[in-house]
Amino acid sequence: MRRWVWIAALVCGTVWLGGCGDETPTTPSEVRIGPVVTFADHREISIDFASNGAVLTGTLYLPLTGSGFATVAENPGSSWEERSTWADVGPFVETLEVGVFSYDKRGFGASGGSPVSVEPNAAFDALADDLVAAARALRDVGLVRNDRIGVLGSSQGGWVVPLAANRDRTTIGFALSFVGGAVSTGQEGLFDDLSGYSVCERSELSMEEINQRMREAGPSGFDPRPSLLAMQQPALWLYGGLDFSHPAEFSAELLAEVDGVAAKPWTVVIVPDANHEGIAGGTICQSEGPRADYITPLAAWMNDLFGT
Numbered sequence: 001m002r003r004w005v006w007i008a009a010l011v012c013g014t015v016w017l018g019g020c021g022d023e024t025p026t027t028p029s030e031v032r033i034g035p036v037v038t039f040a041d042h043r044e045i046s047i048d049f050a051s052n053g054a055v056l057t058g059t060l061y062l063p064l065t066g067s068g069f070a071t072v073a074e075n076p077g078s079s080w081e082e083r084s085t086w087a088d089v090g091p092f093v094e095t096l097e098v099g100v101f102s103y104d105k106r107g108f109g110a111s112g113g114s115p116v117s118v119e120p121n122a123a124f125d126a127l128a129d130d131l132v133a134a135a136r137a138l139r140d141v142g143l144v145r146n147d148r149i150g151v152l153g154s155s156q157g158g159w160v161v162p163l164a165a166n167r168d169r170t171t172i173g174f175a176l177s178f179v180g181g182a183v184s185t186g187q188e189g190l191f192d193d194l195s196g197y198s199v200c201e202r203s204e205l206s207m208e209e210i211n212q213r214m215r216e217a218g219p220s221g222f223d224p225r226p227s228l229l230a231m232q233q234p235a236l237w238l239y240g241g242l243d244f245s246h247p248a249e250f251s252a253e254l255l256a257e258v259d260g261v262a263a264k265p266w267t268v269v270i271v272p273d274a275n276h277e278g279i280a281g282g283t284i285c286q287s288e289g290p291r292a293d294y295i296t297p298l299a300a301w302m303n304d305l306f307g308t
Contacts, residue, residue, distance in 0.1 A: 030055075
């Protein structure tokens with residue numbers, strides 16, 4: 001699960017935030033908000049926040065003018081250890097006029113603490129706590145609209161998004177998941193092997209045959225289904241039709257099953273020409289090249305959600 005470059009692919013003072021989680025709230029967090037720094041095409045604000053004994057730091061990217069922005073706290077993929085740059089999130093921020101708060105993972109970059117365990121259950125639990133704390137930190141940024149704070153996860157981060165969303169339904173009002181979040185970790189690893197992604201060479205197996213083998217294998221490792229069943233917020237699930245790391249059609253099938261059990265305010269979109277890295281027409285492991293169009297479905301979904 002490589003870094004998805006396109007996006008994963010959103011005053012000064014010190015304030016205190018209390019816990020308001022629905023399941024397991026993080027401890028009260030000290031948040032330090034830096035001054036607004038204006039560039040030629042956008043604004044940035046440095047934010048430090050505490051989560052489970054560590055101080056994490058990141059950058060909030062905002063459009064050049066205006067206020068009251070819908071904003072997402074971003075949890076990236078497995079190999080993405082430091083915050084997104086403006087080059088990564090610029091198209092998203094400028095075109096959709098939203099904010100993106102991206103932070104260094106604990107133990108990397110400018111963030112304190114120790115890196116989390118590689119064991120998925122422990123890792124996802126800790127990463128979800130950090131994502132909740134990041135979302136809460138946004139509540140004290142004057143340029144952010146507090147009733148439009150969401151969370152975003154790409155690739156591995158898609159498993160973390162539902163966990164975080166369930167822990168604070170008051171702060172987290174919506175969710176975005178890019179190329180991840182529906183199948184179990186065991187099924188995702190099986191898909192990597194069957195498709196050839198693990199060796200960056202497409203296998204001869206058809207997608208129908210691969211999907212059938214995953215159905216027969218069933219979930220193993222970390223299974224997101226319980227958190228998906230509990231999740232209540234509106235969500236957009238974006239997948240790539242050329243993604244051979246996270247199965248688009250099979251993920252859509254699993255999300256439809258969850259929706260059938262407990263009706264969800266969710267939208268699932270498969271962008272047919274996108275690979276796992278968000279490259280239009282990209283080969284199995286291609287990470288550089290023209291970006292697939294994720295902006296159009298994002299804009300349509302956000303317009304439906306917020307009416308703007």
